[in-house]
Each structure stands twice: as C-alpha cells, then as structure tokens.
Amino acid sequence: MSHSFDQIKNREHGLKRELSSPQLTMIALGGAIGTGLFLGSKFAISFAGPSVLLSYAIGGLIAVMLMGALAEMTVAHSTTGSFGAFAEHYISPLAGFLVKYLYWSCIVLAVGTEVLAIGDYMKLWFPGVPPLLWVLLFSGVLIAVNMFNVKAFGALEYAFSSVKVFAILAFILLAASLVFGSRNPNYGVQNYTAGGGLFPNGISGMWFAVIVAIFSYLSVEMIAVAAGEAKDPATAVKKAFKVTLFRLFLFYILTLALILAIAPVGQILAGDSPFVTVMQVIGIPFADSLINAVVIIAALSAMNSQLYISTRMMFSLSRAGQAPAVFGRLNRNGAPLNALILCTGGIAVAACVYALNPESGFTFMMALSMFGAMATWFLIFVTHLAFRRVTKRQGEALSYRLPFYPAASWIGAGLMVAVMVTTLFVDAFRMTLVFGLPFALGIAVLYFALKRRRPSTAENANYAGAGENVALEETPI
Secondary structure (H helix, E strand, O other): OOOOHHHHHHOOEOEOOOEOHHHHHHHHHHHHOOHHHHOHHHHHHHHHHHHHHHHHHHHHHHHHHHHHHHHHHHHHOOOOOHHHHHHHHHOOHHHHHHHHHHHHHHHHHHHHHHHHHHHHHHHHOOOOOOHHHHHHHHHHHHHHHHOOOHHHHHHHHHHHHHHHHHHHHHHHHHHHHHHHHOOOOOOOHHHHOOOOOOOOOHHHHHHHHHHHHHHHHOOOOHHHHHHHHEOOHHHHHHHHHHHHHHHHHHHHHHHHHHHHHHOOHHHHHHOOOHHHHHHHHHOOOOHHHHHHHHHHHHHHHHHHHHHHHHHHHHHHHHHOOOOOHHHHOEOOOOOOHHHHHHHOHHHHHHHHHHHHOOOOHHHHHHHHHHHHHHHHHHHHHHHHHHHHHHHHHHOOOOOOOOOOOOHHHHHHHHHHHHHHHHHHHOHHHHHHHHHHHHHHHHHHHHHHHHHHHOOHHHHHHHHHHHHHHHHHOEOOO
C-alpha cells in the first residue's frame, strides 16, 4: 500500500470546492448522455437490432455496479485523483499510474469523438460547409469556457445538461403517446419482431452491441473525479449517484424502446441519429431540426464534461510527480490551464483522422478511446476489492456500502474482461486492443523509467509537500 491518503489528497490542494450536488449530477449526465445515445445507439442497433435493449441493460448493470463501488470509495476519500488515487493507495503506485494515464487517454480521445459527431450533425443544416470548420469553431468555444474557474464550467454544464434532459423527457412523452395512445398500426412492440426479428444477428450480435453500450455509459464515473471540487463531497456524491442511475436507465433503455417501437430497424440504419429519424417518421414539421439542435447541445455538453475531467486527471498526475510539473500549476482563478491545453490534443487527433477518412472517422476514434475506458472500469472493480480488504482489516466503518459485495465487484470485473476480449472479434473495434495493449505496456515502461530517475524517499517527500508549494504557483491567463 502507498503512502497515506492524506498525502495524496494534500498534493492536489488548490482546486476550489464550488460544485453543488445538482451540478455533480449534471456533469455525470453531461458526459454519459451525448454521442453514445444520440449517434452510438444507431451503431449498436446495426449489431443487435431490437435486442439492443438487452445490450444496454447488460451495460447498465455493469455501470450500476461500478457506480456503487465508486460511491463507496469516493464517500470515504473525495479527491480529484479519484479512482487513480484509490488504485495508487490500495493496490500499488504502478496501478494508480496506469489507471490515471489509461483514463486520461480515453477521455482525451472521447472528446474527439464528440466533436466529430457535431461536425456530422451540422450537415443537416449546412450540407455545403466542411465539417472540420464546425469542429474547430465549437472546440474553440468550449476550450475558452474551461479556461475560467470551475464555477463557470459547472453553470454551463448544468445549463447544457438541463436542455437535453428536458428534451429527452419531452421526446419520451411524445413517443409514448404515439405508441400507446394513437392506435396507429405502424407503431408498437410488433416492430421488435418485424423484419429480422428480435435477434437479427443472433446472440453474438446482441453481445457485440454491449461494447457500444459501455461507450455510451462512459463518463458516469466523472462524479468521482468532480467530487474533488464539490462543496460537501459525501452528501453530494451519494445523492448524485442515486439520481444518475435512475436517469441513465430512463434515458437509455426507455428511449431506445420507444424509438424501436416507432421506426423500423431498416429506417433507423438508413438515417443519421435515430432521434432525428423518428421525428422524420412522425412527420412533425421542423421537429428533425429541433432534435438535431438538442443532439448538438448534448454532444457539446459531453465534450465540455470530458475536457474538464481529462484536465483534472492530468493535473492529478502532475501533482503526483508523474507528469511534467507545468501541468500541475493553476492560474489565478484556480483552473489548471496548462493541463487543459494539453488535453485539447484529442481534438487535433480527431481532426487529422477525419481529414484522412471522414467515413469511418467516428468509429475509429471510438475504437481508440474504448481501451482506456474498459481497462479503467476493470481496474476500478479490482481496486474496490482491495479497498474492502484493507478497510475490513483496519476495522473502518463505511457510511456507504455497495450492495451484493463481493459478488458485484467480481462479476463487474469479469464482464469487463469479457467485453474487452470481444473487441477482437468485431471489425470496427479491432483497433481497441491492437492500440490499447501496446499503449498500456508503454505506460508501464514510462512508470519504471520515472521511478529510476527519482528515488522513492525523495518522491514521497515531494508528494507530501506538493499540496502547499505547487498550489501557490500561478499562471496568468
């Protein structure tokens, strides 16, 4: 076990605790209700057909177990390093190093998927304008927002997420009234078995779609990172986790069930976003444009959350002496500006990928980002098992407990390994392990190279003092 958790927490001193419980909830929803729901769901339907509902249920079950494990650890220790700091303390410094860099890489690349999706969405209104122009424009705006303090970020994210939450609720009410109240023979659960049936590509197709479901739920873990800047972490985290779980199931599974009841699978696959396709099927004037606007706001919201989280993770790495010290400095309003600039690299990668291959740019970026996400979720479950062993040995009382422990953590870890192995058998995701395994090996090599350069005693002393010294360094905007 690593040095005391207080030392880990102290080195991240300087960030301001200004996020409320509702803002924490919206940050998690902001990241999780984005491209994965509005565009990725079409990709999942192409694998599974109507059985995509089972795919998202399996992905949701994993997310529930993950959030329970994270809530338990976060209530005990709220810090920006979050699950990276937990892995460092309860498993080993190498495990913490791996988790932080894997998660950071996945979120940085996920920013690229969101911004590419925005470029595609804008084609509905401006088919003649190159999507890369929108990529650069929207990226510039959100980078500017993240340069200000966390209060400004929280306010914008709350507004963004509120728009899409209310829009999805309106969509659910409209779609439910058509399916259950219109008596239109074209709408209803009979669409689930029309054409290729419930499992058009068999059980394997349903399981392949779980990969997309995991990508869709990615970012629910953001609450744990944002808790480092929450006003009352213990209370805020418990409330935010409960609300987020309910809303994710409502927004994903219920929404997809209604979409599939209105639009046949063939029509969904022929369009862009399933939400826009449904509005076109219903025939409400300008409704497709309205939904398209919501879809763009959703992607901007997810991108905004991901820029915030990746910046904080790099800040944590820097304060731990595991990244250049320049990324651990704060400007006068408490924002880690240098870390933010580095984290815009995912946008640059996405822009290059799109320029080289616009047709498959989105799926390629998704495949690259998936390894870090899945490896992180797996390591969170492993960390939770270690956390429970240590707290039991030390006789610590926990104010929040994951139900069905240890089965939930073991099942969650096992399912994540199964999903990772599955990517090898899906053409669109083959790059996930081809890119991810060498990348993880490279991170491990980097860890041992850094360890040789800095003796452990000096390193521990640096960790202990970082909270006081580095926090005072300021970089003017």
